Amino acid sequence: MSKTTYNYVNGEWIESESGDTIEVENPANPNEAVGRYQSSSATDATAAVEAAAAAADDWASTPGPERGRILRAAGTLLEERKDELTDVLVAEEGKAHAEAGGEVQRAIDIFHYFAGKAADLGGTMKSPSAPNQNLYTRTEPVGVAALITPWNYPIAIPAWKLAPALATGNAVVLKPASAAPGVAIELARALDEAGLPDGVLNVVTGSGSAVGTEFIEHDAVDAVSFTGSSEVGEMVYDRATDAGKRVQTELGGKNPTVVAASADPAEAADIVAGGGFGTTGQSCTACSRAIVHEDVYDEFVAELVDRAESIDVGPGADHEMGPQVSESELESTLDYIEIAENEGATLAAGGNTPDGEAVETGYFVEPTVFTDVDSEMRIAQEEVFGPVVAVIKVSDFDEGLHVANDVHYGLSASIVTDDHTEANRFIDEVEAGVVKVNDKTTGLELHVPFGGFKRSSSETWREQGDEGLEFYTIEKTVYDSY
CATH class of the missing domain: 3.40.605.10 (Aldehyde Dehydrogenase; Chain A, domain 1)
Structure with missing residues (x-):
C-alpha cells in the first residue's frame, strides 16, 4: 500500500x-x-x-x-x-x-x-x-x-x-x-x-x-x-x-535550433540531441525543430540519427532516458509520430515503443527523428512534448530564420554557427524569449529572466x-x- x-x-x-x-x-x-x-x-x-x-x-x-x-x-x-x-x-x-x-x-x-x-x-x-x-x-x-x-x-x-x-x-x-x-x-x-x-x-x-x-x-x-x-x-x-x-x-514552445552552413555537424547533433531528447522531450524549452542548412544537412542527419539510436531507454533510476509521465502523454506522442508519417515526413530513427524486459510495462518511446519535414506540417507547428525532433532543410540563413519564426510559439531558440554576423542577426531577429548561440535550447540560469513571446507566455x-x-x-x- x-x-x-x-x-x-x-x-x-x-x-x-x-x-x-x-x-x-x-x-x-x-x-x-x-x-x-x-x-x-x-x-x-x-x-x-x-x-x-x-x-x-x-x-x-x-x-x-x-x-x-x-x-x-x-x-x-x-x-x-x-x-x-x-x-x-x-x-x-x-x-x-x-x-x-x-x-x-x-x-x-x-x-x-x-x-x-x-x-x-x-x-x-x-x-x-x-x-x-x-x-x-x-x-x-x-x-x-x-x-x-x-x-x-x-x-x-x-x-x-x-x-x-x-x-x-x-x-x-x-x-x-x-x-x-x-x-x-x-x-x-x-x-x-x-x-x-x-x-x-x-x-x-x-x-x-x-x-x-x-x-x-x-x-x-x-x-x-x-x-x-x-x-x-x-x-x-x-x-x-x-x-x-x-x-x-x-x-508551450516549438523551439528551433538553426544549424548554419558553418556548423560542425557532429557538434550540432550533440546540441540538438541534448535539447530534444533530454528529459524525454518533456520540457517547454525542448528542441523539437532542427532547421539545417542544405550544405550540412545529410551529415547532420546521420549524426543525429546515430545519437538517437544510441540512447539507453529504460527506468529513470538506472537508464539515460526515462518514460513519459503517463499513458496519455505516450499516446499523444505516438499519435504525432503517425500524423508526421501520414503527412509525408520520413521516419529516420525511432518512432516506436522500445523492446526489452526493462521497458515492457512502462510508458516508453524511442527517441525519434523525422526528415523531409516541411514547415507547414503539424509535426513542425504543434508542441509534441515527447522526444521527437523534426529536421527541416533550408537553403540559406534567411530562410532558416524565417522558418524558426514561422510558428505561434516563441519560448526558446538556438543557433549553431561559426559566423559571428549570423549569430548576432539571430539574436536580433529571432522571436523567442530565450536565445542561445552554440548551445541547446534547454537549461536556464536562475538569476536571469525567463519567459516567452507569442503563445509561449x-x-x-x-x-x-x-x-x-x-x-x-x-x-x-x-x-x-x-
Whole structure:
C-alpha cells in the first residue's frame, strides 16, 4: 500500500473534505503505486485561500532578512534530503536519475538565491522638488498569490514561483500537478520545519477544475502564476484577468535550433540531441525543430540519427532516458509520430515503443527523428512534448530564420554557427524569449529572466532573477513633508 500524503493548510496536514485520494503510479512500471494524495474539492481550496488571507498581513510585516532566514533554512533542509527527493522525483515523474538530481539541486539553489534577495527589498530614495520633503518608494507584497504548477519539473517550477513569492512577503496557495505532486509537498514540509508561520503557505492537491478554478477566482487571491499548456494557460489568463487578478503565465514552445552552413555537424547533433531528447522531450524549452542548412544537412542527419539510436531507454533510476509521465502523454506522442508519417515526413530513427524486459510495462518511446519535414506540417507547428525532433532543410540563413519564426510559439531558440554576423542577426531577429548561440535550447540560469513571446507566455511578467520578484510586488510612492 502506497503512503498517503495530506494537504498542508494553515500549518496542519489535513485530509480533504471528501476523503477521496489520487493514486500516483510509477510511469516506468504503472503497476507500482508510489504515492496517494488528496483529491480535493473547491471547499478545500477555499479553506486554503482563507488561511493564506488571514496570515498575509503578519507575513508582509515580517522583516525581509527574517523571511530570508526561513528560506535559507528550508533550502538547507532540502539539501540534506536531496537523495530522498531525487528518488521521489524519479518514481513519480520518471526522469533519469541524473536529471532528477539536477532538478532538485536547482530547487535548493533557488531557495538560497531568493533568501539573499529578501534582505535587499525595500525601495528607492529620490530627490524631491520641494524643500523639507522625503520622496521615496516602498516595495510591498501584492497579498495572496496562487501558484499552479506542472508535472514536468515538479520541484523546480514550484520552487521558482514559491521562493520569490515568499521572499517578497506574500502568502501563498499552491496546487501542484496531480501526476507528480510529491516533491512539491516536500517544499512545504521543509518550510514548515524551517519555521514558516502557519497559513503563509498552503498546498492543496486535486484537479484543476476544482482546486485550480477556486484559486483563480477567489476574491482573496491577488495574483495567479501558472505554468502549463498554452490552451489551458490562455483560459487561466482570461478567467483570472476577468476576476481582476494580476496574472503571469508560462506556456508551450516549438523551439528551433538553426544549424548554419558553418556548423560542425557532429557538434550540432550533440546540441540538438541534448535539447530534444533530454528529459524525454518533456520540457517547454525542448528542441523539437532542427532547421539545417542544405550544405550540412545529410551529415547532420546521420549524426543525429546515430545519437538517437544510441540512447539507453529504460527506468529513470538506472537508464539515460526515462518514460513519459503517463499513458496519455505516450499516446499523444505516438499519435504525432503517425500524423508526421501520414503527412509525408520520413521516419529516420525511432518512432516506436522500445523492446526489452526493462521497458515492457512502462510508458516508453524511442527517441525519434523525422526528415523531409516541411514547415507547414503539424509535426513542425504543434508542441509534441515527447522526444521527437523534426529536421527541416533550408537553403540559406534567411530562410532558416524565417522558418524558426514561422510558428505561434516563441519560448526558446538556438543557433549553431561559426559566423559571428549570423549569430548576432539571430539574436536580433529571432522571436523567442530565450536565445542561445552554440548551445541547446534547454537549461536556464536562475538569476536571469525567463519567459516567452507569442503563445509561449502572457508577456506580462517574467520569472526568475530580479524580474521574478516584480510580479509579486507593487510600488508605493511616499511624499513625506516635514
